Amino acid sequence: AQSVTQLGSHVSVSEGALVLLRCNYSSSVPPYLFWYVQYPNQGLQLLLKYTSAATLVKGINGFEAEFKKSETSFHLTKPSAHMSDAAEYFCAVSDSNSGYALNFGKGTSLLVTP
Amino acid sequence: KAGVTQTPRYLIKTRGQQVTLSCSPISGHRSVSWYQQTPGQGLQFLFEYFSETQRNKGNFPGRFSGRQFSNSRSEMNVSTLELGDSALYLCASSNDPPGAGNTGELFFGEGSRLTVL
Numbered sequence: 148a149q150s151v152t153q154l155g156s157h158v159s160v161s162e163g164a165l166v167l168l169r170c171n172y173s174s175s176v177p178p179y180l181f182w183y184v185q186y187p188n189q190g191l192q193l194l195l196k197y198t199s200a201a202t203l204v205k206g207i208n209g210f211e212a213e214f215k216k217s218e219t220s221f222h223l224t225k226p227s228a229h230m231s232d233a234a235e236y237f238c239a240v241s242d243s244n245s246g247y248a249l250n251f252g253k254g255t256s257l258l259v260t261p
Numbered sequence: 262k263a264g265v266t267q268t269p270r271y272l273i274k275t276r277g278q279q280v281t282l283s284c285s286p287i288s289g290h291r292s293v294s295w296y297q298q299t300p301g302q303g304l305q306f307l308f309e310y311f312s313e314t315q316r317n318k319g320n321f322p323g324r325f326s327g328r329q330f331s332n333s334r335s336e337m338n339v340s341t342l343e344l345g346d347s348a349l350y351l352c353a354s355s356n357d358p359p360g361a362g363n364t365g366e367l368f369f370g371e372g373s374r375l376t377v378l
Contacts (some may be wrong), residue, residue: 167265179365190265190351190369198365237304246317247365251304 149174151240154250161260163171166210166225168255170238180221181239181249182212191237197221208232233259263372265370267352275377279340282373286333286354292316293335294346295327301360307350309311312358337373348378 154169174176179198183191193204202214212223221238235256239249286293293353294317295307306319310329313361327337333354339346353367 181366183369188371189351190371191367192369195364196366210267239304241365246309248306248309248319249296249304249367250306253303260266 149178149242149245150249151238151250151252153236153238153255155255156253156259157256157258159258159260160202160228162230163227164203166223166232166257168223168236168238168257170212170221170223170252172221172238172240173220174240174242174244176242176244180212180214181212181221181241182206182221182223183237183239183251185235185237187234187256192225194236228257228259230259230261233257265352265354267350267369267370267373269373270373271376273378274342275378276342276344278342279338280342280375281336281353282350282375284335284337284352284354284370286335286352287368288325290354290356290368291333292319292355292357292361293329293333294353294355295335295337296351296353297321298351298372299345299347304351307337342377344377349374 150173152171181196182194195204205211210225229255237254238252241247268283292311294309298304309317313329324340329335349372351372353369
């Protein structure tokens, strides 16, 4: 069965610093990988997705992620954090075995300090 | 283009009651999925409907059910509510899941927050 592990339930960075949110997955078939962001009292918004094309994926708001099959990782990065990036971030995996239902990680809460 | 609309946004029920939540997908999207979000269990897949047929189902008891109408609008129902059913219920729509030339991107609504007392 597929699964996602997000390392670090809480990450704190200074404004302007690098953001690195870690995600490792397991899947017995080629996966589709996603990063979603959730702001308080809102739904989920897609940041970026990997669907077997380029391994370096660029998303919205300056975020990007690199698919590394050998490490089964899909870490999310942003070169310079902004106060507005403070939110909950979820990594998710789907594949044909799950009928393409999203299997989410537990989430990482990003705090950005001035 | 209007996004995914969920109603009601907030509701309070008591144990033993039942509840129906509604979801209107993005125009043209034929697939609707439902997810439950709780602090303890995180985001969990409930079920997915496509063209009025349940195509996929998560690991939830039979008290949780859903349906989809011909206009792609969907409802989910929870009967005999328990305290543990308190959660944010998220609906998501897609034009089609991966494997059919699409990327399977889900567009989420803002959710219906259910509190069971």
